[in-house]
Amino acid sequence: MEKCAQNLIYCNTIADLHSHLPDNCKVITLIDPVVEDLYSQYLPHPRIIVDASEKNKSIARTEELALELLNMGADRETFLLGVGGGIITDLTGFLASVYMRGVRFGFIPTTLLSQVDASIGGKNGVNLKGYKNILGVFRKPEFVLICKDFLKSLPEKEFKNGLSELLKTFIICDRDSFFSVVDVVERYGYDTGMLSPLVDKAANIKFSITEKDPCDRGERELLNLGHTFGHALEKISGIPHGEAVSIGIVTALSFSEKLGLISDEDADIIRKGMEICHLSTVSPVPLSSLKEAVVHDKKKSGSTIRLILPTGIGKAVVHPIEVEILEKYIYDLS
Numbered sequence: 569m570e571k572c573a574q575n576l577i578y579c580n581t582i583a584d585l586h587s588h589l590p591d592n593c594k595v596i597t598l599i600d601p602v603v604e605d606l607y608s609q610y611l612p613h614p615r616i617i618v619d620a621s622e623k624n625k626s627i628a629r630t631e632e633l634a635l636e637l638l639n640m641g642a643d644r645e646t647f648l649l650g651v652g653g654g655i656i657t658d659l660t661g662f663l664a665s666v667y668m669r670g671v672r673f674g675f676i677p678t679t680l681l682s683q684v685d686a687s688i689g690g691k692n693g694v695n696l697k698g699y700k701n702i703l704g705v706f707r708k709p710e711f712v713l714i715c716k717d718f719l720k721s722l723p724e725k726e727f728k729n730g731l732s733e734l735l736k737t738f739i740i741c742d743r744d745s746f747f748s749v750v751d752v753v754e755r756y757g758y759d760t761g762m763l764s765p766l767v768d769k770a771a772n773i774k775f776s777i778t779e780k781d782p783c784d785r786g787e788r789e790l791l792n793l794g795h796t797f798g799h800a801l802e803k804i805s806g807i808p809h810g811e812a813v814s815i816g817i818v819t820a821l822s823f824s825e826k827l828g829l830i831s832d833e834d835a836d837i838i839r840k841g842m843e844i845c846h847l848s849t850v851s852p853v854p855l856s857s858l859k860e861a862v863v864h865d866k867k868k869s870g871s872t873i874r875l876i877l878p879t880g881i882g883k884a885v886v887h888p889i890e891v892e893i894l895e896k897y898i899y900d901l902s
C-alpha cells in the first residue's frame with residue numbers, strides 16, 4: 569500500500585481494502601449492484617444498493633437515500649462509503665455533504681473513469697431535469713482508495729470511457745505518459761496490469777492539480793479538455809461520457825489547428841494515438857447541431873466561452889473565445 573499526500577491511497581490487492589477503512593465509527597456503504605455482486609466479500613456492511621443510472625443522480629433519489637439513512641439510524645458520526653463508478657461516488661459525496669449538514673465520507677472507485685477522474689478532486693453533484701451536475705458542492709472525501717483489481721471485470725465500453733479521461737490528462741500535461749499509454753495499448757491491448765502505473769500517474773496528476781485549485785478557478789480548468797464539445801455531444805446524441813470526451817478532444821484539436829495554436833504534426837500524432845487506443849474520434853452528429861448546446865455550456869461567462877485547446881503533446885491552454893466567433897468557427901468546421 570502506498571499513500572500519496574493526504575487522501576489518495578493505492579491498494580495493491582482487493583483483499584487489503586478492509587485495512588484502510590475507518591474502524592472507529594459506523595460505516596454505511598452505498599454500492600453499485602454490479603460491484604456488490606462481483607466483490608461482495610471484500611466490502612463492508614450495512615449497504616444500500618444504488619443502480620448506476622444518471623436518473624439516480626437526482627435530488628429525488630438523494631431524498632430517498634437520506635430517509636434510508638435515517639431509518640438505519642445514521643447520525644452525524646456515521647461515515648458514508650461510496651463504492652462504484654462516477655455515478656455512485658458523485659451521489660455519495662453529495663448525500664454525505666447535505667445529510668445532517670455534512671457527514672464524513674470516502675470512496676472506493678471501481679471504474680477506470682472514476683479512478684483517474686470522477687472520485688478525485690471533491691466535486692460532488694446531482695443532475696437537474698436532464699442538466700448534468702447542476703446541483704453540487706465542492707467537498708473532498710477523506711480518502712479515495714484505488715484498487716486496480718476492480719478494473720479486471722470492467723466491460724470494454726466502460727474501459728474506453730476511462731481511457732479517454734486518462735489520455736486527456738496526459739495530453740494536457742504529460743507528453744511521455746501519452747506515448748506510454750499508446751505504446752502499451754498498441755502492444756498489449758487493454759491490459760490492466762501493464763496500464764496500472766499509468767492509471768496511478770493520471771490519478772496523481774488530477775489529485776495534485778485539484779489540490780492546487782480546489783474550486784476550479786485556475787489550472788484545474790485544463791482538465792476540461794474535450795468537455796465543452798463532449799458535454800454538448802453527450803446531451804444531443806446520448807453517447808457515453810468518455811466517448812463524447814474523446815470526440816470533444818479531437819474537435820478541440822481542430823480548433824487549435826485553425827487558430828494556429830498547435831502544429832498539424834502534433835495534432836496528427838494525438839489523433840493517431842487516440843485511434844490506436846480505439847477511442848471514438850468521429851462525431852455521430854454534425855458539429856453544427858452542437859452549436860446551441862455548446863454556447864449554453866456552463867463554462868460560459870458573459871459572451872465568452874473558455875475553450876481548452878491543446879498547444880502540443882502534453883500542453884494546453886485556456887482560450888477565451890467570443891460566442892459569435894465560436895459560432896462562425898463551428899460553421900466553418902462543419
Ligand SMILES: NC(=O)c1ccc[n+]([C@@H]2O[C@H](COP(=O)([O-])OP(=O)(O)OC[C@H]3O[C@@H](n4cnc5c(N)ncnc54)[C@H](O)[C@@H]3O)[C@@H](O)[C@H]2O)c1
Pocket residue numbers: 600601602603620621622625652653654655656658678679680681682685686687688689691692693700701718719721722723726729809
Ligand atoms: N465528480 C467529478 O469530478 C466527475 C468527473 C467525471 C465524471 N463524473 C461523473 O461520473 C459519472 C460516470 O462515471 P462512470 O463512467 O464511472 O460510470 P458509472 O458509475 O455509470 O459506471 C459505469 C458502469 O460500470 C459498471 N461497473 C462499475 N464498476 C464495475 C466493475 N468494477 N466491474 C464491472 N462493471 C462495473 C456499473 O454498474 C455501470 O454499469 C457521470 O455521472 C459523470 O458526470 C464526475
